[in-house]
Amino acid sequence: xxxxxxxxxxxxxxxxxxxxxxxxxxxxxxxxxxxxxxxxxxxxxxxxxxxxxxxxxxxxxxxxxxxxxxxxxxxxxxxxxxxxxxxxxxxxxxxxxxxxxxxxxxxxxxxxxxxx
Amino acid sequence: xxxxxxxxxxxxxxxxxxxxxxxxxxxxxxxxxxxxxxxxxxxxxxxxxxxxxxxxxxxxxxxxxxxxxxxxxxxxxxxxxxxxxxxxxxxxxxxxxxxxxxxxxxxxxxxxxx
Numbered sequence: 001x002x003x004x005x006x007x008x009x010x011x012x013x014x015x016x017x018x019x020x021x022x023x024x025x026x027x028x029x030x031x032x033x034x035x036x037x038x039x040x041x042x043x044x045x046x047x048x049x050x051x052x053x054x055x056x057x058x059x060x061x062x063x064x065x066x067x068x069x070x071x072x073x074x075x076x077x078x079x080x081x082x083x084x085x086x087x088x089x090x091x092x093x094x095x096x097x098x099x100x101x102x103x104x105x106x107x108x109x110x111x112x113x114x115x116x
Numbered sequence: 117x118x119x120x121x122x123x124x125x126x127x128x129x130x131x132x133x134x135x136x137x138x139x140x141x142x143x144x145x146x147x148x149x150x151x152x153x154x155x156x157x158x159x160x161x162x163x164x165x166x167x168x169x170x171x172x173x174x175x176x177x178x179x180x181x182x183x184x185x186x187x188x189x190x191x192x193x194x195x196x197x198x199x200x201x202x203x204x205x206x207x208x209x210x211x212x213x214x215x216x217x218x219x220x221x222x223x224x225x226x227x228x229x230x
Contacts, residue, residue: 033216039157045206045221052215089157095216102216103149103172106159 002027004094006107013082014115021077021110023092029053031097034068034075035104040088051075079112087114119143122207122222130230131199137192137225139207147171147212148190149219150182153204162205165190166212194227202229 003026013019025034036048049059051068059066063080079086089111093104120141129135141148149172150162164172165184179195194201204226208219 035218037221043204043226044223045208047218047220050216050218091159097216102147102210102212103161103164103174104151104159104219105161109157109159111157 002029002032002094002096002105004092004105004107006090006092006110008110009108010111010113012113012115015084016081018078018080019082019112021079021090021092021112023075023077023107025073025075025092025094027094027096029096033095033097035093035095036066036075036077037091037093037106038088039091039109045091048077082114084114084116087112120207120209120220120222122205122225124225125223126226126228128228128230129197131197133197134193134195135197135227136194137205137207137227139190139192139222141188141207141209141220143209143211143220145209145211145220146187147210148184148187149208149210150190150192151206151208151221153206153224155203159206163190163192197227197229199229202227 005024032053034051038046065078067076089109091109092107095102147166149164153159162176163182168184181193184190204224206224207222210217210219
């Protein structure tokens with residue numbers, strides 16, 4: 001069975017500070033995919049990144065960066081120089097490769113509040 | 117153009133009623149999903165369909181019946197609504213190919229049972 005844990009329920013930081021959101025996952029598969037989604041106050045779910053289990057390279061996209069470490073089963077997300085628009089609930093998710101039977105297992109989310 | 121669209125956006129109804137939520141995607145994807153997000157923001161898969169065929173049914177009560185008339189549409193019909201059905205329901209779609217692709221979500225339907 002697959003499981004995703006986001007231990008940080010809520011985080012508040014002052015604008016321009018850096019913040020890291022933690023994600024720890026469990027799976028018995030050797031092939032799997034990890035995702036981050038953003039849910040702003042307006043409620044929609046916005047895809048941010050996908051990572052497969054064979055690619056441990058860190059990724060940077062503007063102020064966002066992701067650190068994938070298989071040794072610790074973690075896929076952490078860092079926002080650099082945070083902005084008020086980053087305020088949202090962020091979800092980490094896992095999908096095992098199941099040949100048409102894929103489903104996303106979500107963590108419980110981290111509510112991030114950026115204080116102006 | 118909206119990629120995954122759900123209607124209605126809000127649905128307020130009385131306990132015991134039957135209601136439907138519609139979902140359409142124009143991304144050409146062959147797999148569609150329904151997820152439920154409860155009041156604590158927890159997201160859980162309910163169903164998935166691949167090319168109109170039911171693939172995943174995550175122990176959802178029989179009162180929930182998905183219907184996929186074609187691969188671009190996946191509707192959700194709920195019979196005999198209960199207070200516990202109050203939630204936000206998200207439709208999503210993805211393309212199943214070699215690698216697992218990201219799922220693209222609709223804006224959600226907020227269902228409130230009085």
